[in-house]
Amino acid sequence: MRALFFRDLALALRAGGGFGLGLAFFLIVVVLVPFSVGPASDLLARIAPGVLWLGALLACLLSLDRLLAVDWEDGALDLLATSPLPLEGVVAVKAGAHWVTTGLPLVLAAPVLGVLLNLAPGGYGVLVVSLVLGTPALSMIGAFGAALTVGIKRGGLLMSLLVLPLYVPTLIFGAEAARRGAEGLDPATPLLFLAGITLAVLALMPFAAGAVLRVNLR
Amino acid sequence: MRALFFRDLALALRAGGGFGLGLAFFLIVVVLVPFSVGPASDLLARIAPGVLWLGALLACLLSLDRLLAVDWEDGALDLLATSPLPLEGVVAVKAGAHWVTTGLPLVLAAPVLGVLLNLAPGGYGVLVVSLVLGTPALSMIGAFGAALTVGIKRGGLLMSLLVLPLYVPTLIFGAEAARRGAEGLDPATPLLFLAGITLAVLALMPFAAGAVLRVNLR
Amino acid sequence: MSLWEYANPVKFLGLSERILPWLWGLSAACLAIGLIWGFFFTPDDFRQGSTVKIIYLHVPAALMAINAWFMMLVASLIWIIRRHHVSALAARAAAPVGIVMTLIALFTGAIWGQPMWGTWWAWDPRLTSFLILFLFYLGYVALWEAIEDPDTAADLTSILCLVGTVFAVLSRYAVNFWNQGLHQGASLSLDKEENVADVFYQPLLFCIAGFVLLFFALVLYRTGTEIRVRRTRALMARENAVA
Amino acid sequence: MELNVTDLAVGRSGVPVLAGVSFTLSAGRALVLRGPNGAGKTTLLRTVAGLQEPMEGAVVGAEDQVAYAAHADGLKSALTVAENLQFWAAVFGQSGIAEALHAFDLEGLENRAAGTLSAGQKRRLGLARLVVTGRPLWILDEPTVSLDAASVALFADAVRAHLAGGGCALMATHIDLGIEADVLDVTPYRARAGAVAASDEAFL
Amino acid sequence: MELNVTDLAVGRSGVPVLAGVSFTLSAGRALVLRGPNGAGKTTLLRTVAGLQEPMEGAVVGAEDQVAYAAHADGLKSALTVAENLQFWAAVFGQSGIAEALHAFDLEGLENRAAGTLSAGQKRRLGLARLVVTGRPLWILDEPTVSLDAASVALFADAVRAHLAGGGCALMATHIDLGIEADVLDVTPYRARAGAVAASDEAFL
Numbered sequence A, B: 001m002r003a004l005f006f007r008d009l010a011l012a013l014r015a016g017g018g019f020g021l022g023l024a025f026f027l028i029v030v031v032l033v034p035f036s037v038g039p040a041s042d043l044l045a046r047i048a049p050g051v052l053w054l055g056a057l058l059a060c061l062l063s064l065d066r067l068l069a070v071d072w073e074d075g076a077l078d079l080l081a082t083s084p085l086p087l088e089g090v091v092a093v094k095a096g097a098h099w100v101t102t103g104l105p106l107v108l109a110a111p112v113l114g115v116l117l118n119l120a121p122g123g124y125g126v127l128v129v130s131l132v133l134g135t136p137a138l139s140m141i142g143a144f145g146a147a148l149t150v151g152i153k154r155g156g157l158l159m160s161l162l163v164l165p166l167y168v169p170t171l172i173f174g175a176e177a178a179r180r181g182a183e184g185l186d187p188a189t190p191l192l193f194l195a196g197i198t199l200a201v202l203a204l205m206p207f208a209a210g211a212v213l214r215v216n217l218r
Numbered sequence C: 001m002s003l004w005e006y007a008n009p010v011k012f013l014g015l016s017e018r019i020l021p022w023l024w025g026l027s028a029a030c031l032a033i034g035l036i037w038g039f040f041f042t043p044d045d046f047r048q049g050s051t052v053k054i055i056y057l058h059v060p061a062a063l064m065a066i067n068a069w070f071m072m073l074v075a076s077l078i079w080i081i082r083r084h085h086v087s088a089l090a091a092r093a094a095a096p097v098g099i100v101m102t103l104i105a106l107f108t109g110a111i112w113g114q115p116m117w118g119t120w121w122a123w124d125p126r127l128t129s130f131l132i133l134f135l136f137y138l139g140y141v142a143l144w145e146a147i148e149d150p151d152t153a154a155d156l157t158s159i160l161c162l163v164g165t166v167f168a169v170l171s172r173y174a175v176n177f178w179n180q181g182l183h184q185g186a187s188l189s190l191d192k193e194e195n196v197a198d199v200f201y202q203p204l205l206f207c208i209a210g211f212v213l214l215f216f217a218l219v220l221y222r223t224g225t226e227i228r229v230r231r232t233r234a235l236m237a238r239e240n241a242v243a
Numbered sequence D, E: 001m002e003l004n005v006t007d008l009a010v011g012r013s014g015v016p017v018l019a020g021v022s023f024t025l026s027a028g029r030a031l032v033l034r035g036p037n038g039a040g041k042t043t044l045l046r047t048v049a050g051l052q053e054p055m056e057g058a059v060v061g062a063e064d065q066v067a068y069a070a071h072a073d074g075l076k077s078a079l080t081v082a083e084n085l086q087f088w089a090a091v092f093g094q095s096g097i098a099e100a101l102h103a104f105d106l107e108g109l110e111n112r113a114a115g116t117l118s119a120g121q122k123r124r125l126g127l128a129r130l131v132v133t134g135r136p137l138w139i140l141d142e143p144t145v146s147l148d149a150a151s152v153a154l155f156a157d158a159v160r161a162h163l164a165g166g167g168c169a170l171m172a173t174h175i176d177l178g179i180e181a182d183v184l185d186v187t188p189y190r191a192r193a194g195a196v197a198a199s200d201e202a203f204l
């Protein structure tokens, strides 16, 4: 398991890996928003928490695309399936590595990008907290989606279609908390819901993903 | 050339292809926006043209990801390079097939999704016109990005990074036109600029993309 | 003789061929009675005018859209636990019907919303959850279409259906939390006081019954088609193996 | 270590390919599957390795004993040769890759990224992976593809050493490796339609 | 149709692999490249096919004459066998795939999706593609990988027919095909460091 984790980290850090790319995508989406909705700063401030959450979500989703597909194509997944590691563990570890290489940088970058969108001064803390609580669920749900679509060429888009509806509760609570933070309201309730969802997802989703992967390898 | 075009269409229509999926992604992004920025309908109406343009752009981008990568991985691109077709033509035809399977459905779906975002009644016509003028450029620029990153595993995200800045002018003029339409102003100027950009891109980009592809195959 | 006997595709086909004409007939009759009664023999509402009559399409379609998903959930569970091909195919057959019902509800709702709320669409929790349900349907169908091996596809889609159900319910609560709405509450409760007026109510029941029967007829019919597709496949495979 | 396959039927997407296959493989022995293209060797090997379900019959003694090498090698082109091997060693709870590098003459290449190897070098690396798994049952699908004569000899030596150490090997190959092994021709087991209660048969 | 290679040096990512290779291949002749794994056969073939630039020397007579078959077959798994072939026929401006199907015994498989073929069947389809290109110079990189003995014979027949029709073939292989052909062992041409003015040498 540890070996797999570090291998995934190493692969992400080497050329062509995803480290930093998710971040850059996040940056660009956030930068494109003023171009598309216009530069009025009050408008931007109002939509800032939502845009940051949505941007983080899309960046996460995009980098999930090839989480398992690469290993499938070069046969490594078959080999892992005949190894002593349980497939549930494989998926969970891969989702963990994905979070470290994508989710974590997104969390750290979000406040900086908040400045670009005129995020209200009080909103930064809550934004970061909500992202820290929410992004692990995004990675894990995404790993389930990746496991579902692993055998399909050009599965990336299908994966988005399957995964995005599953992201809805996380997004709603996360963005709501960030918005309340920015407006100076109390964000405790949505944050609690968010934490609950993440915990449940982390506890149960690896089993669903493992089962799906086993079917796909068959 | 025709054979290539129809093969790409056939592949997109078969199981696992991208037809319809780009559309679904567009729908989902548009649905996620209110979840993240909140349901206030005046706010949504204000950002609607921008969100629709950004959503169409992202949907287009995501489906571009594997435009050339699939052919590269299974060796078909090497074979096409030794065939009588010029690589410029190959890229242009593939971009064309991509537009038919992705851009065109997006254009047709945009007005329907406009309803979801309370787009102002006057804005629909201009929105569609601006998308018709703009999306071919998105496909062609994206094909250039795909050619740049074709040899890279997990190149999808890197491609987004390279392509998104190139999309900025198209996005600015397209979204500006749609916004003016929605606000009842005259959208002629941005539409003209948009048409100009698209024509220039269609005329010149295939050569850049072909050159890049040739380098990558070496 | 247990019910599971009809899990055999051939028996199932036989049974459905016997039931189907009745189902078609009954649903047509119920729909005809309900719609004609509702459209022509009920008074206009004093506030809504004649637009109220959309209720005869809107409510049954909305009900069936949700129940179709529920049926798919049950069928998926049966497939996972007992691995009866018919139930997997029935789930597959129900999905497009569910999508159509969802679309009918969405469109009739939008048409109704225009005079009532002055807008085609609002991000009301009820409507929003419905849109999310629509997305789940889309994903489910897309996954079926994308996978070639039918048993693999059945396994994957049924797990997706289970996980999707959990998340759909979660989304429903999340959406409620996120926005309070304009839409009607449940007006078909047993508590008579809260019901829509009787004049509207009775034809509505006929319409609902008609939609339920129509749904079952469509699902049975489509399941039969799916079974025949699989049979053709099996025959072709046998031919290839002999060749 | 003994592998028992009894009355096995295997198929692809519900279509039976082979039926009624039985054999026993005991420690120190190798079994070579033969048969023309499309006979079903790959399908049989995947079933024995546990990557797909048998349609009928049983495979006993393979669980957690298998090291599988297929057409694809599962190499990461961004990692070096040594890193690739170390990863698989760690996954299988082993350590030490020196022996494997030596057995397949990869010693000069340790620090080369796997993506820059030639076809035959990649294949050698894929086979070296078998050694580091420490698993007793090797299941090999056309292991000598792209190998030159010298490398085929290295491979034969590695298999012999594995057998001498109490392991066993099941492989499909079209060429003669010079290893003393039993041969099983799968052609006679080709499934006739209807011979197996395939999942699709329920629809007939 | 004549291919002239003079004093060719080829390399991978700036590192020279082979240097000083010269040969001539005229209509009706076949040339087999030999050499151990990693010798540089693939690199040489890719250079002759025009897929990479020579580091030194020249390849004359190959342009627009080449049909190249590499390790990867360029098949689309979602398309059927016939559709795959028809596509390549159309790209090369040819029509009629019946002959190619026949030459590689694919006639029963026309309507199968290419993704469901076995390894050897895929390979046969990849080779059938050569026939539909109508190109005179076949460049083949380990063409017989995964093929059984019968299919290798089919392939040898196809090459012979191609040569008899005035074509020529350049191939790298580790096994003996039974085709009458000249043999070129590339081992002696292995590039010594500094032998070639490689692009990186400018930095020394």
Ligand code: HEM
Pocket: C055, C058, C059, C062, C063, C105, C106, C107, C108, C109, C110, C111, C112, C113, C114, C116, C117, C120, C121, C126, C127, C130, C183, C184, C185, C186, C187, C188
């Ligand atoms: C696009 C817009 C709309 C959608 C998606 C929609 C969706 C739904 C759904 C999902 C139900 C629930 C069925 C149930 O839970 O039992 C429903 C019921 C109902 N809708 Fe709508 N609706 C829309 C617009 C409207 C409008 C504009 C009105 C009228 C003002 C309306 C009136 C009703 C009524 C009276 C019911 C019956 C409530 C019940 O008995 O549960 N709907 N609709």
Ligand SMILES: Nc1ncnc2c1ncn2[C@@H]1O[C@H](COP(=O)(O)OP(=O)(O)OP(=O)(O)O)[C@@H](O)[C@H]1O
Pocket: D115, D116, D117, D118, D119, D120, D121, D146, E012, E013, E015, E017, E035, E036, E037, E038, E039, E040, E041, E042, E043, E044
């Ligand atoms: N990107 C690279 N950087 C450095 N060396 C490389 C690179 N790619 C290949 N090589 C080396 O170049 C040499 C020639 O490789 P090539 O693929 O041409 O060999 P080959 O003769 O085809 O071998 P095989 O019989 O194994 O297919 C090999 O030693 C290989 O390791």
Ligand SMILES: Nc1ncnc2c1ncn2[C@@H]1O[C@H](COP(=O)(O)OP(=O)(O)OP(=O)(O)O)[C@@H](O)[C@H]1O
Pocket: D012, D013, D015, D017, D035, D036, D037, D038, D039, D040, D041, D042, D043, D044, E115, E116, E117, E118, E119, E120, E121, E146
């Ligand atoms: N998805 C599928 N649907 C139907 N038939 C299939 C499918 N996949 C494979 N087959 C067929 O099953 C048979 C067995 O294939 P398998 O890959 O096991 O052959 P093999 O003996 O390994 O051949 P090779 O020597 O060419 O590798 C082949 O005839 C193949 O065409």
Ligand SMILES: [Mg+2]
Pocket: D041, D042, D043, D141, E118, E119, E120
């Ligand atoms: Mg095989």
Ligand SMILES: [Mg+2]
Pocket: D118, D119, D120, E041, E042, E043, E141
């Ligand atoms: Mg080679």
